[in-house]
Amino acid sequence: MLNYLVRRLLLAVPSILGISVILFTVLALAPGDPFSDLASDPSIPPSVAAALRAKFGLDDPVYLRYFHWLVAMLHGDWGFSFASRIDVSTLILGRLPTTLCVIGASQVLALMIAVPVGVYAGVRPYSFFDQAASSVALIGFSLPTFFTGLVLILVFSVDLHWLPMVYRTDIGGSGVPLAWTYIKQAIMPVAVLGLFQGAAWTRFVRASVLDVVRLDHVTTARAKGLPERVVILKHVVRNALIPVVTLVALQMPIVFGGAIITEQIFRVPGIGSLLISAILANDTPVIMGVTFVFACLVILFNLIADLLYGWLDPRISYR
């Protein structure tokens, strides 16, 4: 088990390096120079500008700059936010929990929808329930998250005044009322993300169950006289979830994209909205930091999916 985990971790290292190379290339290819203002400023002599350039290593060869940047990133020295005047790492760490909570809750919601609906539809293919579920799922994942978000705001905040439009973290109070306020403001962002993912995953689960349910071992289980519930839960669902885990892991970049949009719509103070505000404020260190964090999160979730995969399918794991 430990061996397997270590090997998976080692495999994640080249991915992180590859992503860091891509990020750095994008940044290095980008036009513009952080010191271009200095060069055009007549009050700064060219010698000072040149000394500054030399100090920050701007004229070094590309591979050397990449190496310096990578070492700094690994040391946790992610730079200094131009806009909010604090360290990028502090800024991101302060906002990360909110994002992870919203994403986590929405993924749980998505799984709670997708697995039962997908299994039920896959076990009874072409029934009325299956057709209805598939149609709703296709509609659900054709609805862009930004549109569902706006519609929910329109209905529940503007018309009905049931839920707050804006997500806040500075609410006073304590105990049950505070918890209730938090839950109330999280309902819409979580629902938007969760329903979209749930719709996409329902299709995966259904297709996967449809493939497994015809296999011989299921027929055998039925022939043994096992109750249908046991056959479905123990012999179908567990096997059907193996490919689903892979697909879910592949969907993680889309999930984070959806999180950025929902955070922006509901003004959730997570790293997604931080990214957008940093882009609009030309705050390059924050943009780089957040993008890198998103990349690491994707890899982390792929790692978790690998471990789950090993748990679901003992044939491939722990070798």
Add this chain to the structure above:
Amino acid sequence: MAGSTPASPIAEAVHIVAAPARVRHESLGREAWRRFCRHRLALISCGILAVMVLVLIFGTLIWPVAINDIDFAAMTQGPTLAHPLGTDDLGQDLLARMIYGGRISLAVGIAAMLVAVFVGVFLGAVAGTARGSVDMALMWLCDLFLSLPQLPLLLLIIYLFQNTLRKLVGLEFGTFVLIVAVIGGFRWMSIARLVRAQFFSLREKEFVEAARALGASTLRQVLRHILPNALGPVIVAGTIEVANAIIAESTLSFLGLGFPPDIPSWGRILYDAKDYLDVAPHWALFSGGAIFLTVMAINYVGDGLRDALDPRRVIG
């Protein structure tokens, strides 16, 4: 028997019967069309898309209103006779803006799909033909791109490069090229994998072996024999890709990093509308609804094409 299950449950199961003898006289294209027609929702979606494209192309002839005609007397009005879809916060006619925006959204969708399909087919074909270390390197690249956080990177690239490109080839065209290139450039992976898998199975088939035995060069084998047979799944994936690209463009515009306000794509209209939800809900509903309807219709067409182009499936 994995192949005998229709990919979508919406096509009716009743029609899965043994193929009657007359099927043999039909060409592949006609048979595919007949299968496609079985998927009623796909057919309806095809009709919706056709109507939409016609409206977008000829709409300006019937509704020759300028998209930037500012009228402060008619701000954020609901639908009226003078403005069938209402007006925005500057009193600009929304129907005219929607027609213009639809052209942009569809053009971006199709162009980005073409970029993704071209890159994907090329890299997939190279990986599938070369095999060995080239294949390994390309698949590693594929996996790397799949694990990239796409939206943050899209935003980063657009933020970094938009001004240069706009200066280089003009505001409108520069934004278009940049958006198409980045969306297409981040979506080729699934197509490359599909094509590679198809190549691996097709190159071992008898007809390719026969071509090889007759002395056909590798290029000829690929272009004349393997590629045409590998295109079915690519067409399906490409159709869905148009929908994905439309959503991606709308997302960028919705976050304020796509098209500028004087080039109203559907996503941009929705972005402008989101601050007026309480006074002008029609504004957001029409633009968002148009995106939704288009994407759903394209997804249904893709679903129908999957049923029609899967040659393993036997339908009467």
